[in-house]
Amino acid sequence: MKRLVSLLLVLVMAASLLAGCAGSEQSGKDSSTGNGGGGSGSNPEGSGKKPVLNVSVFAQEHEQAMYREVIKRFEEKFNCTVNFQVAGDQYWPELEAALTANAAPDVFYLGLGDIKRRVWADKIVGFDDLLDVSSLDRIWPEALNLYRYDVETNKLGEGKIWALPKDFSACSMTVNKAIIEKRRPQIEELVNNGTLPFFPEIDKNGNLPVYTFTEFATLCKALTFEDPTLPETAGSKQVYGTHLWEDFTLQPFIWGAGGDYLNEDATKVLFDTPEFIEGYEGFMKIVEMGGSGLSTDETTGYMKFLAGRVAYFPCGTWDVGAFQAIETDESINPGKSWFDFDLAPWPISDRYSNLPIEERQDKWFGRVDSVGYAVSKDSSQQKLAAELAYLLCADEEVQRFLAKQGGQLPNIQAMAEGEYLTDDSYFPESRIIFVRMLQGRNGRRVPTTLTFNALWHSDGFISGVDSVWSYYEKIDKGVTPMSVSEYCKMVQPNAQALLDQAIQDENDLNPYK
Amino acid sequence: MSFRVSDNIWGYAFVLIPFIGLIVFVLIPFCMSVYASFTAWPLGQRITSAKWVGLKNYISMFTNPLFRKSLGNTLFYMIGIPIGIVLSVIYAALMNRGAKYEKVFRVLYYTPVITSVVAVSFIFQRMFMSDGGTINTFLMSLGIKNPPNWMSHPGYTKWVIIIMAVWKGLGSSIIMYIAGMQGISSTYYEAAKIDGAGWFYTFRKITLPLLMPVTFYLLVTGIIGGAQMYVEPRLIFTGNGPANSTFTTVIHLYDNTFRNSKAGYGSAVAIVLGIIVFLVTALQFYINGRGDRVEKAKENR
Numbered sequence: 150m151k152r153l154v155s156l157l158l159v160l161v162m163a164a165s166l167l168a169g170c171a172g173s174e175q176s177g178k179d180s181s182t183g184n185g186g187g188g189s190g191s192n193p194e195g196s197g198k199k200p201v202l203n204v205s206v207f208a209q210e211h212e213q214a215m216y217r218e219v220i221k222r223f224e225e226k227f228n229c230t231v232n233f234q235v236a237g238d239q240y241w242p243e244l245e246a247a248l249t250a251n252a253a254p255d256v257f258y259l260g261l262g263d264i265k266r267r268v269w270a271d272k273i274v275g276f277d278d279l280l281d282v283s284s285l286d287r288i289w290p291e292a293l294n295l296y297r298y299d300v301e302t303n304k305l306g307e308g309k310i311w312a313l314p315k316d317f318s319a320c321s322m323t324v325n326k327a328i329i330e331k332r333r334p335q336i337e338e339l340v341n342n343g344t345l346p347f348f349p350e351i352d353k354n355g356n357l358p359v360y361t362f363t364e365f366a367t368l369c370k371a372l373t374f375e376d377p378t379l380p381e382t383a384g385s386k387q388v389y390g391t392h393l394w395e396d397f398t399l400q401p402f403i404w405g406a407g408g409d410y411l412n413e414d415a416t417k418v419l420f421d422t423p424e425f426i427e428g429y430e431g432f433m434k435i436v437e438m439g440g441s442g443l444s445t446d447e448t449t450g451y452m453k454f455l456a457g458r459v460a461y462f463p464c465g466t467w468d469v470g471a472f473q474a475i476e477t478d479e480s481i482n483p484g485k486s487w488f489d490f491d492l493a494p495w496p497i498s499d500r501y502s503n504l505p506i507e508e509r510q511d512k513w514f515g516r517v518d519s520v521g522y523a524v525s526k527d528s529s530q531q532k533l534a535a536e537l538a539y540l541l542c543a544d545e546e547v548q549r550f551l552a553k554q555g556g557q558l559p560n561i562q563a564m565a566e567g568e569y570l571t572d573d574s575y576f577p578e579s580r581i582i583f584v585r586m587l588q589g590r591n592g593r594r595v596p597t598t599l600t601f602n603a604l605w606h607s608d609g610f611i612s613g614v615d616s617v618w619s620y621y622e623k624i625d626k627g628v629t630p631m632s633v634s635e636y637c638k639m640v641q642p643n644a645q646a647l648l649d650q651a652i653q654d655e656n657d658l659n660p661y662k
Numbered sequence: 663m664s665f666r667v668s669d670n671i672w673g674y675a676f677v678l679i680p681f682i683g684l685i686v687f688v689l690i691p692f693c694m695s696v697y698a699s700f701t702a703w704p705l706g707q708r709i710t711s712a713k714w715v716g717l718k719n720y721i722s723m724f725t726n727p728l729f730r731k732s733l734g735n736t737l738f739y740m741i742g743i744p745i746g747i748v749l750s751v752i753y754a755a756l757m758n759r760g761a762k763y764e765k766v767f768r769v770l771y772y773t774p775v776i777t778s779v780v781a782v783s784f785i786f787q788r789m790f791m792s793d794g795g796t797i798n799t800f801l802m803s804l805g806i807k808n809p810p811n812w813m814s815h816p817g818y819t820k821w822v823i824i825i826m827a828v829w830k831g832l833g834s835s836i837i838m839y840i841a842g843m844q845g846i847s848s849t850y851y852e853a854a855k856i857d858g859a860g861w862f863y864t865f866r867k868i869t870l871p872l873l874m875p876v877t878f879y880l881l882v883t884g885i886i887g888g889a890q891m892y893v894e895p896r897l898i899f900t901g902n903g904p905a906n907s908t909f910t911t912v913i914h915l916y917d918n919t920f921r922n923s924k925a926g927y928g929s930a931v932a933i934v935l936g937i938i939v940f941l942v943t944a945l946q947f948y949i950n951g952r953g954d955r956v957e958k959a960k961e962n963r
């Protein structure tokens with residue numbers, strides 16, 4: 150009896166030890182784990198059984214219901230089962246782990262900076278091999294080009310398409326028109342005395358109010374005031390012209406000054422160039438002139454903007470839904486009294502101060518980005534997975550729904566340039582700004598997506614910007630204050646070294662070199 | 663002594679299972695991590711296809727000012743360990759006197775231990791905000807006109823983490839000390855009382871020395887846990903914190919491994935951190951063991 154009990158205990162211990170090594174097929178069916186991984190589907194093509202696909206994405210709640218509806222149609226059409234997994238905050242690390250373990254789902258997200266790595270590691274399949282390429286004509290060519298990569302020439306933007314865009318996003322400024330209205334007399338005075346060339350609104354010819362750095366800083370200063378009419382829920386009565394930060398919002402200033410972060414082939418960092426320094430100085434001019442929220446203020450700019458306390462703030466295509474919800478909520482924002490948002494262009498160099506408004510239209514730029522649907526090389530249902538990715542990317546109903554929710558612009562170019570602009574059920578009012586950015590007229594790709602890693606930017610530049618803020622804010626932040634020029638020249642060598650290392654790491658990994 | 667296989671075989675069978683687990687889930691991954699630390703291994707690819715780079719990751723790490731900064735931050739956070747131990751002893755002594763409602767206080771002090779770290783981080787973030795936070799509002803009510811910028815000034819940010827970590831961990835340390843105090847034989851106290859020793863003298867000469875095993879345990883586990891701090895700085899502060907003042911070595915490891923896809927470098931950081939913790943722990947065991955050996959030598963004389 151004792152030996153029987155001992156045997157049972159040993160078997161239980163062995164079973165518990167091996168329980169963690171369950172097969173991927175079973176784990177793929179568990180959509181509640183929120184896992185970036187989950188394994189490929191089963192039942193290879195031609196096996197006669199109903200194919201199973203695993204898709205892993207992250208999506209907001211209202212999007213999930215729509216996705217499930219679309220997937221249901223797909224399952225009926227192709228007689229298959231789709232395990233739709235919605236992941237949480239740890240999507241990317243979990244996806245990395247799944248890819249390393251050769252347990253990636255059939256369809257997963259691909260970031261722009263990951264294209265080369267995935268191709269070299271033979272983790273994804275080109276869509277040219279899986280779909281009729283002519284069916285992709287309806288998608289923004291600029292968006293498709295983001296996912297092109299030629300392994301022979303090692304050039305992005307050319308060659309095979311390695312993913313289909315889940316979204317094609319742009320980030321412009323947004324302006325809270327309620328604050329503009331409250332300060333109308335002060336702004337009109339600035340226009341009348343020639344300090345500002347025009348009022349911050351689209352003119353009768355459809356020209357956007359593009360300001361120079363100094364003009365914009367002056368405007369932000371005029372929009373920095375104590376507003377007693379703000380509700381108590383705002384947390385404070387202090388309103389700021391803007392509240393920006395380098396990591397996400399410095400790029401438009403650099404581009405507006407005619408500069409850039411990297412040279413054309415992304416081999417040289419340009420932090421110490423006159424144009425970069427001018428753009429960064431234009432960015433800090435707002436701080437210097439007192440038109441910006443403080444860097445020591447722990448309430449984030451985003452929270453302040455949502456509370457109606459910031460006039461100008463960055464707005465991605467993904468933000469529009471949240472902003473619209475506040476604007477139209479009569480219970481908290483009656484008559485749009487403290488929140489009425491619309492899009493606005495980024496500022497440009499002071500060198501353009503003599504240009505009339507019409508000639509300023511093509512001088513400003515904002516960031517354009519995307520994340521795509523990729524098909525796993527290990528998928529036993531590659532063609533089917535590609536069809537699903539295409540459906541999620543280019544189905545008219547899906548795109549219409551997502552755009553009307555304010556989550557993204559339609560991936561279908563004709564829809565974005567047609568219905569999206571003419572149908573008033575879409576928002577915001579100046580959404581032409583997003584379309585112009587996606588058309589390439591006012592949009593630029595995020596520099597960190599052009600390199601193997603972003604260390605040259607994060608460690609080489611962003612990690613020390615407190616020194617610059619300390620200099621312009623005149624606040625003790627426990628660091629040595631430095632002007633923009635001093636800082637840029639100081640960080641340039643190390644940033645270049647980090648970029649050189651990233652290029653070296655990339656070359657070491659490239660099996661096609 | 664005869665060797666009876668039939669008696670020992672069940673023992674070996676029981677030991678074999680966790681031993682296999684140790685090899686499969688600890689030793690093999692550890693060896694892979696050591697190997698990876700000498701390679702340029704990008705996450706998402708098989709480790710066997712990683713290029714051998716020798717000591718490059720280690721050189722890159724020790725010459726990286728951000729790594730040195732993260733190590734300095736991690737060591738600074740260790741200040742919370744002696745603070746926590748001292749407070750725990752005091753609270754445990756106060757909660758072990760057989761007073762009324764003592765157990766209620768024990769439950770109250772243990773509650774932070776079981777509270778979600780996410781919720782606690784959010785609350786502390788709000789409490790320490792310089793603009794309308796509870797702490798600064800209180801300090802200003804005491805007449806302090808310019809209270810510290812807890813969340814923005816690098817000189818204060820780490821103290822927010824330390825205060826939170828000490829507050830959250832106090833409960834479990836108190837319970838351990840109470841258990842330790844209750845394990846001390848009452849004959850020592852009786853003898854001390856007969857000799858006319860006061861409460862403080864008794865506490866200093868009897869209670870504290872006999873609580874050394876608990877203190878040693880808390881010190882060892884505190885250093886091991888503190889070296890791996892990740893959640894609290896990540897939740898309370900964005901990025902690396904103001905002027906890189908809050909991020910720890912584990913955050914540096916995580917960012918390089920998962921955000922910059924430098925798993926080889928991340929492995930090197932993990933190995934170095936592990937060696938540091940191992941050496942410190944070994945030193946602690948040596949010092950503690952030396953104390954025991956000195957005591958034994960005295961008894962044998």
